[in-house]
Amino acid sequence: MLDSPPGDLPCLTVCATLLEKAANQASLCRSCEVLGVDRLVLPRVDESWEFRKIAASAQQWQRVEYCPPDQLLQWLVQQTGYRIVALTVQATAQPLTDYAFAAKTLLLLGRELTGIPANILALCDGALTIPQYGRVESLNVQTAGAIAIYEYNRQWRSP
Amino acid sequence: MLDSPPGDLPCLTVCATLLEKAANQASLCRSCEVLGVDRLVLPRVDESWEFRKIAASAQQWQRVEYCPPDQLLQWLVQQTGYRIVALTVQATAQPLTDYAFAAKTLLLLGRELTGIPANILALCDGALTIPQYGRVESLNVQTAGAIAIYEYNRQWRSP
Numbered sequence: 661m662l663d664s665p666p667g668d669l670p671c672l673t674v675c676a677t678l679l680e681k682a683a684n685q686a687s688l689c690r691s692c693e694v695l696g697v698d699r700l701v702l703p704r705v706d707e708s709w710e711f712r713k714i715a716a717s718a719q720q721w722q723r724v725e726y727c728p729p730d731q732l733l734q735w736l737v738q739q740t741g742y743r744i745v746a747l748t749v750q751a752t753a754q755p756l757t758d759y760a761f762a763a764k765t766l767l768l769l770g771r772e773l774t775g776i777p778a779n780i781l782a783l784c785d786g787a788l789t790i791p792q793y794g795r796v797e798s799l800n801v802q803t804a805g806a807i808a809i810y811e812y813n814r815q816w817r818s819p
Numbered sequence: 820m821l822d823s824p825p826g827d828l829p830c831l832t833v834c835a836t837l838l839e840k841a842a843n844q845a846s847l848c849r850s851c852e853v854l855g856v857d858r859l860v861l862p863r864v865d866e867s868w869e870f871r872k873i874a875a876s877a878q879q880w881q882r883v884e885y886c887p888p889d890q891l892l893q894w895l896v897q898q899t900g901y902r903i904v905a906l907t908v909q910a911t912a913q914p915l916t917d918y919a920f921a922a923k924t925l926l927l928l929g930r931e932l933t934g935i936p937a938n939i940l941a942l943c944d945g946a947l948t949i950p951q952y953g954r955v956e957s958l959n960v961q962t963a964g965a966i967a968i969y970e971y972n973r974q975w976r977s978p
Contacts, residue, residue: 666914671843687962689964690955690958690959690962691958691959693953693954693955694862694951694952694953694955694957694958695949695951695952695953695958696951696952698931706850714957716956716959718953718955721953721954721955722953731930742920754939755977757972757977758977760908791830791971791972791977792854793824793853793854793855793972793976794852794853794854794855794877795852795879795880796849796852796853796875796876796877796880797875799850800846800847800849800850800875801855801964801966802959802962803849803850803965804848806958806962806965806966807966807969808967810949810966810970811950811969811973812971813916813950814916814970817950817952818914818916818950819965
């Protein structure tokens with residue numbers, strides 16, 4: 661569909677290693693599992709009761725890899741074959757509603773308050789934003805991530 | 820577009836009066852404000868510090884009305900002119916990806932564990948579900964709500 665040759669299969673990695681709050685990581689883990697994300701990348705192992713509760717035990721089924729945030733740059737350059745797209749609140753980013761995902765996509769989420777550092781953003785193939793209409797600066801990062809995953813699925817996994 | 824005469828303006832009400840957890844209500848309030856929802860319906864006023872923090876102060880800008888859950892049925896029948904759609908995890912519901920929203924939509928969310936009671940569901944004009952691909956039973960209710968609002972916006976508010 662659109663950017664990739666016919667026959668490509670959905671293959672979405674969500675990189676959430678910049679997320680600082682365990683509650684957001686856990687909630688995103690649940691969303692990824694329910695929405696069929698191939699691979700979720702988190703900063704560290706968290707076997708706490710709180711994580712498992714918020715994740716609704718999704719960590720049992722979701723494929724998860726780990727990358728500390730200070731190793732993100734090196735990790736990203738190793739992800740060959742993926743189109744790397746950053747989810748941001750920058751007005752200059754492409755609206756998610758207009759974006760055609762590649763089948764093999766790596767969706768990069770940012771820190772709760774400060775987003776994605778400039779040196780990391782420079783490595784990305786594109787930057788997306790969810791159209792906003794309010795006065796609050798942004799959506800919660802896991803909510804935004806789930807919306808982007810839904811849009812990816814709408815393009816690549818709809819029946 | 821699709822179901823409504825040309826010239827209709829986006830007018831989305833999100834009814835979350837069945838949500839039991841204050842954290843979900845607050846998080847949804849943030850999502851509604853950012854995504855431009857016309858009206859959010861909550862079960863009760865919550866002026867706690869926790870609510871305001873999770874809502875990122877969105878309650879200052881979001882139009883909110885209140886309806887206790889035990890008055891939902893009477894309240895719903897008064898909402899003339901809206902197409903009332905329930906967001907559920909029922910396999911028989913229509914996939915969100917295939918659904919054409921009316922401009923004047925009332926999106927009804929369910930309780931965290933038990934969803935929407937049958938007598939309320941019977942009042943709705945339709946039931947939607949977000950396509951799922953995992954083993955965990957469902958998305959978090961506010962995450963699911965935000966995805967449905969995004970899809971409504973994609974149909975009615977895209978530039």
